[in-house]
Amino acid sequence: MEKTRKAKLVVFEGIDGSGKSTQIKYLENYLKEKGVNFCLFKFPRHGRERFGKLVDAYLKGEFGDPTRLNAYFSSLLYTADRFEEKTAIEDALRERDWVVMDRYVGSNLAHQRVKLKSEAQWKEYMKWMDDLEYKKLGLPRPDVVLYFKVPFEAAKKIIRGEDGHERNLNYLRRVKEAYEAIAKSKKEWQIIESGKGHGMLSREEIFEKVKQVLNI
Numbered sequence: 001m002e003k004t005r006k007a008k009l010v011v012f013e014g015i016d017g018s019g020k021s022t023q024i025k026y027l028e029n030y031l032k033e034k035g036v037n038f039c040l041f042k043f044p045r046h047g048r049e050r051f052g053k054l055v056d057a058y059l060k061g062e063f064g065d066p067t068r069l070n071a072y073f074s075s076l077l078y079t080a081d082r083f084e085e086k087t088a089i090e091d092a093l094r095e096r097d098w099v100v101m102d103r104y105v106g107s108n109l110a111h112q113r114v115k116l117k118s119e120a121q122w123k124e125y126m127k128w129m130d131d132l133e134y135k136k137l138g139l140p141r142p143d144v145v146l147y148f149k150v151p152f153e154a155a156k157k158i159i160r161g162e163d164g165h166e167r168n169l170n171y172l173r174r175v176k177e178a179y180e181a182i183a184k185s186k187k188e189w190q191i192i193e194s195g196k197g198h199g200m201l202s203r204e205e206i207f208e209k210v211k212q213v214l215n216i
């Protein structure tokens, strides 16, 4: 059972290159200027601890092609990575004002969609994920999830092709579709329209939308 929560838990989600880290930096600066106590968790924890390193191995293809590997097994690596931080997250929720996640459970839901054959299998998978992470493992549920919706063309231009996922543009396109379906169906998800035609709105224009949605 989750301990008392003082902080607001806000999650940033979106495909690679959708501007999550950029907007988190804007938010961090904005809140710090206002004297708000801010804490950031970034998942997966690349290169860190036991499970962050296993996620890296997964992305490098050490368990097999990551875009094809069993959705449930793949999820467990990311879930375990978050669980390793559970105490730190709970402490932050008790002590800070704002706890922000750069990717969280929603990244599993969207990324693993690609490997599941049908809508029905995806629904079953999402139920399993929800039960495992939030109920069985007791990771905290977000208050709000911001989904950064960008035109595929714009994201394609800025991703750098660093890992197995980023190189596979078709995979990325399907992840984007999955994100959009989730964002439309879950009540705590808010869509931040970050595109303009095939390009992006400016960083400042997008941050105005973030502030509006977060009511700050």
Ligand SMILES: Nc1ncnc2c1ncn2[C@@H]1O[C@H](COP(=O)(O)OP(=O)(O)O)[C@@H](O)[C@H]1O
Residues within 6 Å of the ligand: 014, 015, 016, 017, 018, 019, 020, 021, 022, 023, 158, 200, 201, 202, 203, 206
């Ligand atoms: N609104 C924007 N317009 C143009 N480029 C952007 C915008 N927001 C972010 N970028 C750039 O796009 C790249 C990816 O942004 P980033 O915030 O790292 O995305 P993510 O964390 O979602 O992968 C960075 O080089 C960043 O400077």
Ligand SMILES: [Mg+2]
Residues within 6 Å of the ligand: 020, 021, 022, 102
């Ligand atoms: Mg980032």
